[in-house]
Amino acid sequence: MNTERPDGSVRAASARSYLMCRPAHFDVTYSINPWMEPSKPTSAQVALEQWKRLHDTFIGLGHDVQLIEPVPGLPDMVFAANGAIVVDGKVLVARFRHAQRIEESEAYLDWFGRGGWSEVRQAEYINEGEGDFLCVGGEILAGTGFRTDVRAHDEAREYFDRPVVSLTLIDPRWYHLDTALAVLGEGDVMYYPAAFSAESRSILAERFPDAILADEADAAVFGLNALSDGLNVILPRQAVGLAAQLRERGYRPIGVDLAETLKAGGSVKCCTLELRAEAI
Numbered sequence: 001m002n003t004e005r006p007d008g009s010v011r012a013a014s015a016r017s018y019l020m021c022r023p024a025h026f027d028v029t030y031s032i033n034p035w036m037e038p039s040k041p042t043s044a045q046v047a048l049e050q051w052k053r054l055h056d057t058f059i060g061l062g063h064d065v066q067l068i069e070p071v072p073g074l075p076d077m078v079f080a081a082n083g084a085i086v087v088d089g090k091v092l093v094a095r096f097r098h099a100q101r102i103e104e105s106e107a108y109l110d111w112f113g114r115g116g117w118s119e120v121r122q123a124e125y126i127n128e129g130e131g132d133f134l135c136v137g138g139e140i141l142a143g144t145g146f147r148t149d150v151r152a153h154d155e156a157r158e159y160f161d162r163p164v165v166s167l168t169l170i171d172p173r174w175y176h177l178d179t180a181l182a183v184l185g186e187g188d189v190m191y192y193p194a195a196f197s198a199e200s201r202s203i204l205a206e207r208f209p210d211a212i213l214a215d216e217a218d219a220a221v222f223g224l225n226a227l228s229d230g231l232n233v234i235l236p237r238q239a240v241g242l243a244a245q246l247r248e249r250g251y252r253p254i255g256v257d258l259a260e261t262l263k264a265g266g267s268v269k270c271c272t273l274e275l276r277a278e279a280i
Contacts, residue, residue, distance in 0.1 A: 019066050020272055023070070033265040042260065087276050095122055134178060179219075182235075190245070227268050
């Protein structure tokens, strides 16, 4: 399906390949971000049902979805986007900051290693995968401030041989770049300005003068933790303001409910790692 943009050009969806992890062991038993409250009840069954609807949405849109097996004792493995960065068939597996997630890296190293990807290695510096690294056009936007070490930006630049633009997050509620900014299409993004330092806001305004800007209400329901195939934008259904702006720009917003995983600080994008280039 295609839609006409306000300037008369046409937006079109492109088939993507994603990696996801069933929230079979989902729970909130510790707190490593402001959204996690171990005292608040959670349900692995509800999380699985909501995740399955997201999974089926991707399938229904014609995208390929592969699965990594969830590991007992690693409840945050559902947030597959954090597991690696995959660009041009090369894989840089995450090195997590918090002890509760460190063992996830071994699962991703094993999955990509068995999948026959051309180059796979683990990051040397703290690097939380697509949580803090987002591809837009020919460059990579890279977040720092709470999780990913800024030295990991240079490491990614050298490994992928692509320009990397550093952005600093300043509000702990938006602790990963993918909670405060979403890539919509070639050179097109939406973001929440208050999540970024003044310098980073200037960088974003210069690079993306026509970006969609989110208000705090939509950012607080993780409306920016969204995923686009160039036309369809899957985002939390509570982000009604962003959905309206997306329609005005010629995108097709598709709302989903991931309220359960939000209790752990993640939504659509957190649950989805894009696999760029086929495995050999």
